[in-house]
Each structure stands twice: as C-alpha cells, then as structure tokens.
Amino acid sequence: MTERHSRNILGLSLAELEQLAIALGQSRYRGKQLYRAIYARRVQSLESLTDLKREFRGALASQYHIAYPEIQGEFASRDGAVRSVLRLGDGNTVESVYMPEEDRTTLCLSSQVGCGLDCKFCFTGLLGMRRNLTPGEIIGQVLAIAKARSIPRRARLNIVFMGMGEPLLNLPAVMQSARVLADTDGLGIPLRRITISTAGVVPKIHELGREPARPKLAVSLNASHDEQRTALMPLNRKYPLRQLLDACRVFPLHPRERLTFEYVMLDGINDSNADAERVAALVRGIRSKINLIPYNSGAELPYRPSPLKRVMEFQEILTARNVPAFIRISRGQDVRAACGQLSLAGA
Numbered sequence: 001m002t003e004r005h006s007r008n009i010l011g012l013s014l015a016e017l018e019q020l021a022i023a024l025g026q027s028r029y030r031g032k033q034l035y036r037a038i039y040a041r042r043v044q045s046l047e048s049l050t051d052l053k054r055e056f057r058g059a060l061a062s063q064y065h066i067a068y069p070e071i072q073g074e075f076a077s078r079d080g081a082v083r084s085v086l087r088l089g090d091g092n093t094v095e096s097v098y099m100p101e102e103d104r105t106t107l108c109l110s111s112q113v114g115c116g117l118d119c120k121f122c123f124t125g126l127l128g129m130r131r132n133l134t135p136g137e138i139i140g141q142v143l144a145i146a147k148a149r150s151i152p153r154r155a156r157l158n159i160v161f162m163g164m165g166e167p168l169l170n171l172p173a174v175m176q177s178a179r180v181l182a183d184t185d186g187l188g189i190p191l192r193r194i195t196i197s198t199a200g201v202v203p204k205i206h207e208l209g210r211e212p213a214r215p216k217l218a219v220s221l222n223a224s225h226d227e228q229r230t231a232l233m234p235l236n237r238k239y240p241l242r243q244l245l246d247a248c249r250v251f252p253l254h255p256r257e258r259l260t261f262e263y264v265m266l267d268g269i270n271d272s273n274a275d276a277e278r279v280a281a282l283v284r285g286i287r288s289k290i291n292l293i294p295y296n297s298g299a300e301l302p303y304r305p306s307p308l309k310r311v312m313e314f315q316e317i318l319t320a321r322n323v324p325a326f327i328r329i330s331r332g333q334d335v336r337a338a339c340g341q342l343s344l345a346g347a
C-alpha cells in the first residue's frame with residue numbers, strides 16, 4: 001500500500017493507539033509502546049519499530065504511516081527567530097515560529113488554515129478561514145520544527161497557540177494535541193508551559209475552564225471600550241467586553257496562575273492615557289497581567305505601532321493602578337514572523 005492510501009498515524013491519542021493495537025490482535029500495552037515511539041522517541045518510520053512484533057509492525061505499516069508537515073520555506077530573523085512555512089498533506093500551508101532565548105525556546109503554533117475572525121490589524125485575517133487543523137497537524141508542527149532545529153527532548157520548550165487561526169474555534173483538536181504535548185509519555189511539555197490565545201470566544205472560554213487539566217489562557221484585549229474593540233475585532237459585536245470580562249472573571253485559575261491579556265498598541269487608536277485608565281478598570285478583580293505589544297506594521301494595513309515612549313506611559317498608568325503590565329517586543333519582525341504578521345508572505 002502506498003503512503004497515499006495509508007493513514008497518517010500522527011495525532012492519535014493514547015486511547016486510540018491502544019484500541020488500534022487491540023484491533024490488530026495485540027495487547028493494550030503495544031499501543032502504549034507505539035505512542036511512546038511516535039511522540040517521546042519521535043520515530044518517523046513504523047518499519048523501524050523493531051521492539052514491536054514483526055506481524056504487528058507489518059500490519060501497522062500496511063495501513064498507516066508517520067508524516068510530519070513538510071517545511072516548505074524558512075525565514076530567519078536577525079534576532080534568531082525563524083518563521084517556517086509548513087505544507088500539510090492536502091497542499092494547504094500554515095506557519096509556525098521558532099523563538100530561541102537563552103534559557104528556553106518558544107514555538108508559536110497555528111491552529112487553523114487562515115482565520116475567519118477578521119481582526120483588522122492582523123494579516124492572517126486577510127486570508128479568511130480555510131479549515132481547522134487536525135491534532136496530527138498541530139503536533140506535527142512541533143515535531144517538524146524540533147527535527148529541523150535539532151531541539152532535544154530535554155529542552156525547555158514553551159508552546160503558544162498564537163499563530164494562524166482562533167484556537168478556541170478548534171478546541172477539540174487543540175485539546176487533544178495539548179494532552180499529547182503535555183503527557184510525559186508524549187512530548188513531555190507541561191501544560192503550564194502551553195498557552196492558548198483567544199480573540200474572545202466567550203462560550204469556548206467557559207468550555208476550556210471546565211477542562212480538568214488545561215493549558216493557560218491569554219485573551220487578546222486590544223481596546224478599552226466596545227466601540228473601539230468592535231472596530232478592531234468584529235467578534236466583539238457577538239461577545240462584547242462585558243461578557244468577555246465576565247467570562248475571564250469566573251475562569252477557574254490555579255492558585256498561582258494569572259490570566260494574560262494581550263494589548264496590541266496601535267498609534268493614535270487605542271494607546272491614550274484614557275485608554276490605559278479604562279483598561280485598568282476593565283480588568284479590576286481579575287488575577288491577570290497585561291502584555292503590551294507595539295504593533296508590527298506592514299504595507300497592506302493602515303495601522304502604525306505606538307511610539308515606545310507612549311507604550312511606557314501606558315504601562316506606568318496600569319502599574320500605578322496595581323495592574324502588572326509588561327512590554328513585549330515581538331520577535332522576527334524583519335521576516336514577518338511577529339504577532340499578527342503570519343500571512344504566508346514570502347512563502
């Protein structure tokens with residue numbers, strides 16, 4: 001059977017692989033061995049699994065294969081970040097960003113091909129929504145980049161779902177992939193180092209909050225009142241600020257956990273002192289921090305980044321009102337790898 005007719009096994013959960021082993025006449029334990037091989041040992045060929053019985057291996061290899069998304073292009077920034085364009089099995093492409101730091105590495109993953117939420121400052125929004133990614137395509141981004149950049153299993157990896165797409169609109173696949181990423185028999189990246197970033201899909205924030213174990217949550221706020229937010233993020237018409245912040249207020253945080261609000265700072269649009277005061281009032285009572293992100297501009301969109309002096313004044317106002325606020329300069333701006341810039345440009 002050719003690869004074209006066999007199924008990509010990547011993305012199956014432990015329970016699914018155990019069921020598969022049983023269906024092929026093996027013990028449940030063989031499924032666990034297979035799970036460890038695919039995710040913890042990062043094996044890429046089922047035929048090479050010589051610790052499995054020959055007949056099981058043969059039956060598996062006749063029906064399944066392991067395929068990572070193919071790296072179609074890499075764009076390396078002066079600051080060390082690398083934007084990768086990954087080709088999926090059906091020919092669609094998504095982008096992931098590798099951001100090495102001294103003591104850790106962060107991978108920014110996509111959860112959808114394109115995005116349907118049309119945030120006005122975001123290049124991905126210009127693509128429109130094409131489809132959701134599967135768990136295998138999400139995990140495959142990590143495995144493909146880990147292989148290309150030789151990231152060892154013991155490396156301190158952070159995962160952020162801040163690439164293309166709205167992760168909460170693909171929550172089942174994002175959660176299935178997060179469980180495999182976090183599992184010590186999987187990729188071994190603890191849930192506390194995985195963050196899902198949402199534009200504010202309120203019912204899905206509640207749904208994520210009900211998960212017994214979940215990644216951390218970041219909310220892309222970007223405005224201090226409804227009119228402003230609706231102009232920037234049309235989703236706000238459906239889930240206005242009050243509903244969004246109520247959902248954040250009841251989101252069940254762990255004892256030392258803080259919710260993150262992201263605030264992209266757009267020159268003359270959402271960066272006044274009055275905006276900072278309103279933002280401080282909005283998040284009052286929510287155990288949170290705010291990341292202030294000067295906008296990453298590009299020719300196609302009309303926005304400009306707030307000057308650093310403005311960002312610092314905004315930060316001071318928040319800090320003076322006991323709201324922890326941090327300035328985050330996005331990595332990889334010169335190769336369009338920064339927040340909101342992923343658009344398959346130069347792909």
Ligand code: SF4
Nearest residue numbers: 115118119122125165
């Ligand atoms: S900012 Fe996020 S949610 Fe908004 S259009 Fe871009 S990818 Fe979609």
